[in-house]
Amino acid sequence: MGSPFMDAERTELPWTWHRTLDQVLGLVATYSIFSTGSSELRHRITGSATTLLGEMGGNDELYGLPMATRCWKAARV
Numbered sequence: 909m910g911s912p913f914m915d916a917e918r919t920e921l922p923w924t925w926h927r928t929l930d931q932v933l934g935l936v937a938t939y940s941i942f943s944t945g946s947s948e949l950r951h952r953i954t955g956s957a958t959t960l961l962g963e964m965g966g967n968d969e970l971y972g973l974p975m976a977t978r979c980w981k982a983a984r985v
Contacts, residue, residue: 912984914982917981918979919978920976921977921979924973924975925973926971
């Protein structure tokens with residue numbers, strides 16, 4: 909028995925998501941490792957994220973986060 913699909917195609921669309929430091933840290937806070945972690949772990953994660961963003965260099969306090977949308981399309985057999 910083979911796949912129920914044929915002629916599969918994949919497309920990736922890169923884009924940049926511009927966010928402030930507070931917006932990025934707000935996003936980080938939604939991850940379960942952060943929200944369920946100890947206060948020491950949350951402090952370390954926040955510090956690491958802040959350091960990484962500082963190394964990226966922001967423009968007018970906005971940081972360009974590289975993102976990608978991946979799309980697949982296939983015909984059903």
